Amino acid sequence: MNASEGEGRRTFLGWVSAAIAGAIGLVMGIPLVGYTILPALKRQKLSWHDVGPEKGLDPSSPKEMDCIHSVTDGWQKTTTKKSVWVVKDERGAMTVFSPLCTHLGCGYRWEGTQQQFYCPCHNSYFSVDGKVLEGPAPRPLDTLPAKIENGRVLVIYKEFKAGTAKKIEL
Numbered sequence: 702m703n704a705s706e707g708e709g710r711r712t713f714l715g716w717v718s719a720a721i722a723g724a725i726g727l728v729m730g731i732p733l734v735g736y737t738i739l740p741a742l743k744r745q746k747l748s749w750h751d752v753g754p755e756k757g758l759d760p761s762s763p764k765e766m767d768c769i770h771s772v773t774d775g776w777q778k779t780t781t782k783k784s785v786w787v788v789k790d791e792r793g794a795m796t797v798f799s800p801l802c803t804h805l806g807c808g809y810r811w812e813g814t815q816q817q818f819y820c821p822c823h824n825s826y827f828s829v830d831g832k833v834l835e836g837p838a839p840r841p842l843d844t845l846p847a848k849i850e851n852g853r854v855l856v857i858y859k860e861f862k863a864g865t866a867k868k869i870e871l
């Protein structure tokens with residue numbers, strides 16, 4: 702064997718070693734990527750939350766109800782308590798509003814004496830059906846998907862971009 706044949710063999714063996722090492726790295730890396738990166742890329746799953754009984758909802762008085770909201774973001778799970786506003790009209794139709802003012806996202810409240818929702822941050826007023834009556838709020842209150850099942854109010858909690866005329870889900 703001359704010198705160039707020996708060098709060629711060494712180069713070939715070097716390529717074979719690199720290919721084997723690459724294949725081993727790939728086989729070991731796929732589960733690692735699946736375990737660490739993919740969960741973080743998955744979007745949170747939206748689900749129905751029981752916010753309380755339908756009984757006692759009064760057409761003249763929107764009710765603030767608690768929504769225990771759990772978000773699994775990749776490997777991290779957080780649980781927060783949000784409130785939603787539930788309105789039942791005289792015909793029995795139910796509407797559920799996000800608790801955040803559409804102007805800059807402050808919390809608002811129901812003013813029973815005026816029969817309006819009021820956001821104290823910049824003085825926006827909304828009617829019982831969520832329309833803007835006064836103030837800088839650029840759109841009506843945001844409605845949330847809601848239904849009644851077995852006498853319980855179920856809601857899908859979502860958040861929307863504040864300060865825009867169009868309702869844009871975050």
Ligand code: FES
Nearest residue numbers: 802804805820823
């Ligand atoms: S955040 Fe409600 S009026 Fe500005």
